[in-house]
Amino acid sequence: MSRQLPYIAAIDEAIRQEMERDESVLYFGQNIATTPDDEFLKAFGADRVRVTPISETAEIGMAIGAALAGYRPVVELYMAEFMLVAMDQVVNEAPRFRYMSGGRVSVPLVLKAGYGFTAGWAGQHTGSIYGMFTGVPGLKVALPATPADAKGLMATAIRDDNPVCFFHHYLLTLEPGEVPEGEYLVPFGQASVCRAGSDVTIVATGAMVGRALAAADTLAASGVSAEVIDPRTLVPLDIATILESVAKTGRLVLVGQATRHASASAVIAAEVADQGFSYLRAPIRQVTALDATVPYSKPMEDYILPDEPKIVTAALSVTGAGPGEGA
Amino acid sequence: MFGAPEEYEAARRADPLPRMRERLLSSGVLDAVAAGLLAAEAREEMAAAVEFALASPYPPADAALRHVYA
Numbered sequence: 486m487s488r489q490l491p492y493i494a495a496i497d498e499a500i501r502q503e504m505e506r507d508e509s510v511l512y513f514g515q516n517i518a519t520t521p522d523d524e525f526l527k528a529f530g531a532d533r534v535r536v537t538p539i540s541e542t543a544e545i546g547m548a549i550g551a552a553l554a555g556y557r558p559v560v561e562l563y564m565a566e567f568m569l570v571a572m573d574q575v576v577n578e579a580p581r582f583r584y585m586s587g588g589r590v591s592v593p594l595v596l597k598a599g600y601g602f603t604a605g606w607a608g609q610h611t612g613s614i615y616g617m618f619t620g621v622p623g624l625k626v627a628l629p630a631t632p633a634d635a636k637g638l639m640a641t642a643i644r645d646d647n648p649v650c651f652f653h654h655y656l657l658t659l660e661p662g663e664v665p666e667g668e669y670l671v672p673f674g675q676a677s678v679c680r681a682g683s684d685v686t687i688v689a690t691g692a693m694v695g696r697a698l699a700a701a702d703t704l705a706a707s708g709v710s711a712e713v714i715d716p717r718t719l720v721p722l723d724i725a726t727i728l729e730s731v732a733k734t735g736r737l738v739l740v741g742q743a744t745r746h747a748s749a750s751a752v753i754a755a756e757v758a759d760q761g762f763s764y765l766r767a768p769i770r771q772v773t774a775l776d777a778t779v780p781y782s783k784p785m786e787d788y789i790l791p792d793e794p795k796i797v798t799a800a801l802s803v804t805g806a807g808p809g810e811g812a
Numbered sequence: 813m814f815g816a817p818e819e820y821e822a823a824r825r826a827d828p829l830p831r832m833r834e835r836l837l838s839s840g841v842l843d844a845v846a847a848g849l850l851a852a853e854a855r856e857e858m859a860a861a862v863e864f865a866l867a868s869p870y871p872p873a874d875a876a877l878r879h880v881y882a
Contacts, residue, residue: 777876777877777880778880780876782870782875782876784870784871784872784873785871785873785875785876786876787873788873788876789877
């Protein structure tokens, strides 16, 4: 059975169900369990649900310690940028323990953080900074685009024995969608083919999946059949599904809200060039944010971000028809 | 409200602007008329800034790429 739930409620449901299922799952955050009415506090008690000081270093450090001691903490960080003040914990502690202990300890930890709040929030709380965590061996990175994936990827993240950065997109927070009730797991490293097509492969993550699907509708009206793929996790990355699609379409457009330089899209482009060069009938196109901090002013914010027309233009540039032709 | 109400009250009491004003008045550096004038000037400056911002056109979109590097 499934029913409609908003994206954010689907994430909450996964955390709640995993806490019910496994007593070792803990929930920490700077703004949870601040009153006795807190739903998680009422359900699971003050030992497992804890408000933390306004210090990500302390909060994530405490969670790593708990994970080493056999617990499965979920840390609510609100905005991805707050992880930046605890980069030592996130990058140089959590993912290193297992490797450096020769596999004797593990750090099953979920860092839950929102990103991409491009709605006039200016430069420091709107970035799509997930890419910088994908280059750290030992860290996994999940980027759900739908409420169902948000639930299923969170449940999988909690059960995973590695530190996982779970990045939810702020512009999707209240988006409703069908979400299965009860236990629901979405495996890591398994891309979702959101729309089948034969002329061009469009790979997108997070809120860009919706824009890619809208672009695919517009392209269909021009006689271009686009396949839309959401990798769902960037680490592990399901390059096989992307290659299979490119083998069929011969064309690849990569869409990401992150800035272009050293991005997930650059990584995917490199893998496809490396492993699937002979499939390509046109250059790989990247539709990313421009390499600037997210500006406050709306026309400037729109200018730097990928949108449906930019995706359509890129797809048409590789499928042979120029913009406006074939419509 | 985030945190305890008494923390907010304590923060209000510790607000450096009114405290500085009191200190300057009590030490005779500033009189009440001059203090009032300063406050009025500050309010006018802020109101003018808001008016200027609201009356200004949006910046050109490609200004987004200015000032990324010096």
